[in-house]
Amino acid sequence: MAIKPTILVTGATGKTGGAVVNALLAQGFPVRAMVRSLDGRAEALRGVGAEVAVADLFDPDQLVAAMRGTQRAYFMAPFHPHALQSAVAFAVSSRDAGLESIVQMSQWTSHRNHPVNLTRQTWLMDRLFADLPGIAHTIVNPGMFADNFLRTIDFAALLGIYPVLSGDAKAAPVSNEDIARTVVAVLQDPGRHDGRTYRPTGPELLSGKQMAAVVAEAVGHRVIPVSLPYWLFTKVARQQRVDPLSASVYLRYIGGDMKAGVFEFEGGVTETLQELTGAPAESFLTTARRYSAMPIARQTAANRLTAMVKFMAVPFVPGYNLPRLDRQWDLPIPPNPTLGIQDARWREEHTAMMNSRLLQSVPAS
CATH class of the missing domain: 3.40.50.720 (NAD(P)-binding Rossmann-like Domain)
Known part of the structure; x- marks a missing residue:
């Protein structure tokens, strides 16, 4: 062997x-x-x-x-x-x-x-x-990773609240x-x-409201989607001890790229997992059920009290000032920054990716 x-x-x-x-x-x-x-x-x-x-x-x-x-x-x-x-x-x-x-x-x-x-x-x-x-x-x-949309699973499971930053924009969480x-x-x-x-994706495009409905099924009770402004999400990120650079990437992804339709581009869903592994991508519901079984999401009185205190404290947590952090890091800034979907070269390369099949030859962009 x-x-x-x-x-x-x-x-x-x-x-x-x-x-x-x-x-x-x-x-x-x-x-x-x-x-x-x-x-x-x-x-x-x-x-x-x-x-x-x-x-x-x-x-x-x-x-x-x-x-x-x-x-x-x-x-x-x-x-x-x-x-x-x-x-x-x-x-x-x-x-x-x-x-x-x-x-x-x-x-x-x-x-x-x-x-x-x-x-x-x-x-x-x-x-x-x-x-x-x-x-x-x-x-x-x-x-978009499904994990990005399930970081507040404790709020959903214990308080019936699902924070949404992306409005009606959709993604296929994997x-x-x-x-x-x-x-x-x-x-x-x-x-x-x-x-x-x-490009592995989840099996279907979902908006924040649709994800809230899926999460409700996972936790077994009603969950209300609550649209939060960008500045409040920076506070949630800091409260959850998301490091500043991760917050910078994820919040701008959801607040910028996702709203611009980047994750819906050319249909937004692929058969990559089926073609590569012989098994389809798991549903967002399956992933949400796994997260809802985590200790922080167990529906106990102690957890519910902890979640309530955390939620009520969010407005008082200092949020990340992402532009200030960019300046502190002294990061180079392109003269004409654009989202990928606004760039013809990005669209051409990513159209090829979305329309490719496993046995076709598509170079890495």
Whole structure:
């Protein structure tokens, strides 16, 4: 029996990275989980059978050491103002360590002139990895993660309130587990998928109000969608300890790209999961039920009181001032920032992605 290659997973303590680790182990692959420090999450990875390597994504020497003895890798850039530097370090190290393939997490909104710095950096990462000689490269390019819409599951389950920022705009939320299934399908046969871009999505487009109805079914009682202004969402993000850069990306995604129709572009739904894995994408209801079973969403008197206190405290929490943070980070700003959907090149590339089939040859954009 052929020996399966060892696969390096970056961001292994994160939501998609952890799901990739679990999915690879379930398929019998040896996994080296890369972490920043040995903590409880790292020990949990060891507990499920992964080898754990501590390395700094910005340090080429540590990266090469973590890569030695692995053949394939899943790369997800950190949420960091200088994330591009980590990608450059990873690219250089992968060449030095002799990796044979990289599956890269990208962004559907990846665009050279996007207003969000990390999204512009992601566009550069896409091209950086694509140009590595002798290393197969595949982009996984999801739209909105279902997780983004279920961060306030405790409010829905315990108070019957579902905050909405996106108005009537729609997306096809995809679960972390389905993203992981996409990544694993590619890692199993990277040569076949070299140069390709895949967009996993959920099975249907949903507005915020429709998501609230789905969440209501998941939690078993009425849930009211409540449209919140952008400034109030920055307070919710800070209360939930979402780091500033993540808040900058997610809030601008939902408040800008989503309202502009980026996630509805060319129908917004793909058959990527069915074609790659042989099984369809899970429904938003399935994902919501999993979240509603989390400890914070259990319908107990103590949880309900905690949720009420949190909700009532939101207006008094200092919100993130995202423009000020941009200035503090001293991030470069393009002379003419535009959302991808406003750019003819983005529309052309992403039309090709949405209309491609698995067996057709569509280069990574």
